[in-house]
Amino acid sequence: MNYKIALIPGDGIGPEIVREATKVLDKIGELHGHSFSYTEVLMGGISIDKTGVPLTEEALNTAKASDSVLLGAVGGNVGQSNWYTLPPNLRPEAGLLAIRKGLNLYANIRPAVLFDELKGACPLKDELIEGGFDFVVMRELTGGLYFGERHTTTENGIRKATDTLTYDEVEIRRIAKWAFEIARKRNKKVCSVDKANVLDSSRLWRNVVKEVAKEYEDVELSDMLVDNCAMQLVKDPKQFDVILTENMFGDILSDEASMVTGSIGMLASASLGDTKLGLYEPSHGSAPDIAGQNKANPIATILSVAMMLRYSFDLEVEADKIEAAIKSVLQKGYRTIDIMSEGKTLVGTIEMGDLIVNEL
Amino acid sequence: MNYKIALIPGDGIGPEIVREATKVLDKIGELHGHSFSYTEVLMGGISIDKTGVPLTEEALNTAKASDSVLLGAVGGNVGQSNWYTLPPNLRPEAGLLAIRKGLNLYANIRPAVLFDELKGACPLKDELIEGGFDFVVMRELTGGLYFGERHTTTENGIRKATDTLTYDEVEIRRIAKWAFEIARKRNKKVCSVDKANVLDSSRLWRNVVKEVAKEYEDVELSDMLVDNCAMQLVKDPKQFDVILTENMFGDILSDEASMVTGSIGMLASASLGDTKLGLYEPSHGSAPDIAGQNKANPIATILSVAMMLRYSFDLEVEADKIEAAIKSVLQKGYRTIDIMSEGKTLVGTIEMGDLIVNEL
Ligand SMILES: CC(C)[C@H](C(=O)O)[C@@H](O)C(=O)O
Numbered sequence: 001m002n003y004k005i006a007l008i009p010g011d012g013i014g015p016e017i018v019r020e021a022t023k024v025l026d027k028i029g030e031l032h033g034h035s036f037s038y039t040e041v042l043m044g045g046i047s048i049d050k051t052g053v054p055l056t057e058e059a060l061n062t063a064k065a066s067d068s069v070l071l072g073a074v075g076g077n078v079g080q081s082n083w084y085t086l087p088p089n090l091r092p093e094a095g096l097l098a099i100r101k102g103l104n105l106y107a108n109i110r111p112a113v114l115f116d117e118l119k120g121a122c123p124l125k126d127e128l129i130e131g132g133f134d135f136v137v138m139r140e141l142t143g144g145l146y147f148g149e150r151h152t153t154t155e156n157g158i159r160k161a162t163d164t165l166t167y168d169e170v171e172i173r174r175i176a177k178w179a180f181e182i183a184r185k186r187n188k189k190v191c192s193v194d195k196a197n198v199l200d201s202s203r204l205w206r207n208v209v210k211e212v213a214k215e216y217e218d219v220e221l222s223d224m225l226v227d228n229c230a231m232q233l234v235k236d237p238k239q240f241d242v243i244l245t246e247n248m249f250g251d252i253l254s255d256e257a258s259m260v261t262g263s264i265g266m267l268a269s270a271s272l273g274d275t276k277l278g279l280y281e282p283s284h285g286s287a288p289d290i291a292g293q294n295k296a297n298p299i300a301t302i303l304s305v306a307m308m309l310r311y312s313f314d315l316e317v318e319a320d321k322i323e324a325a326i327k328s329v330l331q332k333g334y335r336t337i338d339i340m341s342e343g344k345t346l347v348g349t350i351e352m353g354d355l356i357v358n359e360l
Numbered sequence: 361m362n363y364k365i366a367l368i369p370g371d372g373i374g375p376e377i378v379r380e381a382t383k384v385l386d387k388i389g390e391l392h393g394h395s396f397s398y399t400e401v402l403m404g405g406i407s408i409d410k411t412g413v414p415l416t417e418e419a420l421n422t423a424k425a426s427d428s429v430l431l432g433a434v435g436g437n438v439g440q441s442n443w444y445t446l447p448p449n450l451r452p453e454a455g456l457l458a459i460r461k462g463l464n465l466y467a468n469i470r471p472a473v474l475f476d477e478l479k480g481a482c483p484l485k486d487e488l489i490e491g492g493f494d495f496v497v498m499r500e501l502t503g504g505l506y507f508g509e510r511h512t513t514t515e516n517g518i519r520k521a522t523d524t525l526t527y528d529e530v531e532i533r534r535i536a537k538w539a540f541e542i543a544r545k546r547n548k549k550v551c552s553v554d555k556a557n558v559l560d561s562s563r564l565w566r567n568v569v570k571e572v573a574k575e576y577e578d579v580e581l582s583d584m585l586v587d588n589c590a591m592q593l594v595k596d597p598k599q600f601d602v603i604l605t606e607n608m609f610g611d612i613l614s615d616e617a618s619m620v621t622g623s624i625g626m627l628a629s630a631s632l633g634d635t636k637l638g639l640y641e642p643s644h645g646s647a648p649d650i651a652g653q654n655k656a657n658p659i660a661t662i663l664s665v666a667m668m669l670r671y672s673f674d675l676e677v678e679a680d681k682i683e684a685a686i687k688s689v690l691q692k693g694y695r696t697i698d699i700m701s702e703g704k705t706l707v708g709t710i711e712m713g714d715l716i717v718n719e720l
Pocket residue numbers: 093096097251557558587
């Protein structure tokens with residue numbers, strides 16, 4: 001079978017990590033009789049440079065017409081790049097928000113896994129992470145403060161700015177269902193995170209999640225306030241299986257969670273909606289400082305490809321194979337600079353890609 | 361001189377920790393020729409039980425008429441207490457929000473300090489915290505999502521809830537000034553945290569903070585996105601001096617920061633406004649599970665009293681003395697259960713209070 005993939009290399013290290021990921025995809029295709037065809041799509045800074053906007057209508061349509069989307073990273077150095085002198089809605093990151101909304105990708109899944117081989121990089125003390133941890137943050141991605149009405153006005157000479165946080169039960173229900181479905185395939189625990197002691201939107205969130213939970217009696221639901229969750233992630237990350245939360249809380253908590261693993265260069269993410277079309281990208285950013293130097297860690301992007309095979313194409317065996325190959329390369333002691341430690345073998349972006357391909 | 365203090369014991373462990381704190385206050389008064397008079401004020405669950413609301417007009421007025429306010433903690437077990445079957449605006453925590461607003465306490469200062477003696481409790485690896493860390497989170501406390509207009513409606517049978525995040529430049533400027541003033545007395549660095557790549561309110565925040573910075577050329581200002589800050593607190597807390605942020609981000613980040621210290625039972629907080637009247641309280645909650653068992657750690661409350669002496673009464677020497685006494689008691693090896701470790705001497709709430717009083 002042929003799968004049409006929209007490739008968005010983006011900015012910074014984006015192009016070089018996406019290149020390694022497609023190498024892996026091609027090899028998997030060869031081994032299992034699938035073919036992948038790629039169409040490059042402009043987004044972010046490079047799109048601004050070439051078209052004046054971070055995502056053109058045409059680019060969005062190409063993505064829509066594909067079976068799935070693979071993204072490297074977008075954005076540059078805020079202090080240094082001209083992109084950041086543009087109005088906010090024309091900056092690189094606006095492309096990311098636009099494609100999420102445009103493809104209706106309301107469910108963002110970000111795994112936070114402690115890789116056995118990389119335990120040393122975890123900032124937490126050994127006794128807190130014994131036995132490792134493995135959870136996912138399920139973040140609502142197309143609602144809340146990110147997409148609410150906003151405006152800045154001046155009244156009597158005083159500037160005033162407003163953003164709005166709105167959720168309706170349809171938005172909450174569909175993401176909650178995703179969380180319970182994922183939990184069912186994992187350890188059957190959903191922890192829904194909100195600020196129900198303050199926010200109306202959180203109270204609705206909590207109620208609707210409880211309603212959805214009735215359809216999933218095999219899954220255990222708990223609630224947690226967002227401030228407490230920010231603490232628990234540091235204190236005891238092992239307690240979590242699936243964390244379900246709204247857009248802004250999810251932005252903060254998923255980044256905190258990824259740092260708790262100590263290996264953000266290893267974390268993939270998937271953004272999904274109601275169809276099989278998803279957007280897959282590493283959790284890390286575009287790292288402009290090391291772009292083009294063969295230093296970037298391609299593993300998060302390659303793991304994103306594994307997620308694509310699993311969620312968009314139902315190719316479980318192939319996804320498992322990629323994950324196993326990565327594990328094996330790590331066990332053999334190969335490391336990119338971001339995860340390097342004493343006694344290991346330092347390799348570049350391309351070499352890491354080759355090693356994983358060979359392992360397949 | 362006589363100082364009038366409104367005492368709010370509140371719920372759970374509140375009464376017993378406040379009792380130890382007033383013991384310390386009385387002793388300091390005796391030694392330095394001040395007197396402190398106390399008026400008890402009802403707030404939280406106990407106020408609901410006695411008056412039907414979490415904060416009466418009369419209670420607020422008593423607080424207003426005092427020189428300063430000392431709070432234990434409010435709230436109970438959400439799953440178990442009847443308080444949580446009430447509508448949100450009648451629950452214990454609503455009292456806290458009402459007193460913050462009612463006294464115009466817009467500047468919340470929460471120190472995050474690694475106590476040398478308690479390093480073992482810090483969840484972070486030793487190499488990340490060598491030399492310790494000591495920063496404060498300055499959180500805006502009377503604006504943003506907490507106090508914006510909110511409503512829940514049903515349109516065409518679909519429930520929908522909205523909260524609003526509004527800031528005007530006056531609100532931002534006054535809290536920013538506080539942050540720069542505090543930074544001036546510390547390491548002269550302010551890191552302003554926002555989500556300026558998405559929110560209008562954050563963009564205004566960032567601009568106004570920059571304007572204020574011009575009046576403080578001796579203080580270094582940097583900006584950080586909230587998701588990045590959630591990561592940096594885990595990765596490298598030493599980088600911070602004063603973190604300045606809006607209400608909801610501050611709620612999340614200050615709790616994360618307190619957990620990073622590993623000793624939340626040791627962290628004080630001050631909520632201040634334009635006058636000398638402040639509200640001082642421990643950063644931890646009401647811990648209903650251990651209430652009345654002489655197990656609670658009174659140190660955070662006693663440190664809150666030290667902050668009161670410093671910020672509300674300009675009694676620097678007396679504040680230093682309390683802090684030194686606590687340090688000394690810790691050095692002698694006394695611990696409450698929450699900070700207990702091998703080879704130390706376990707003491708109860710009252711004993712810990714006595715030890716600190718004796719050390720003065
Ligand atoms: C770039 C930014 C708008 C984006 C977000 O906040 O969603 C990023 O932080 C992320 O988490 O993917």
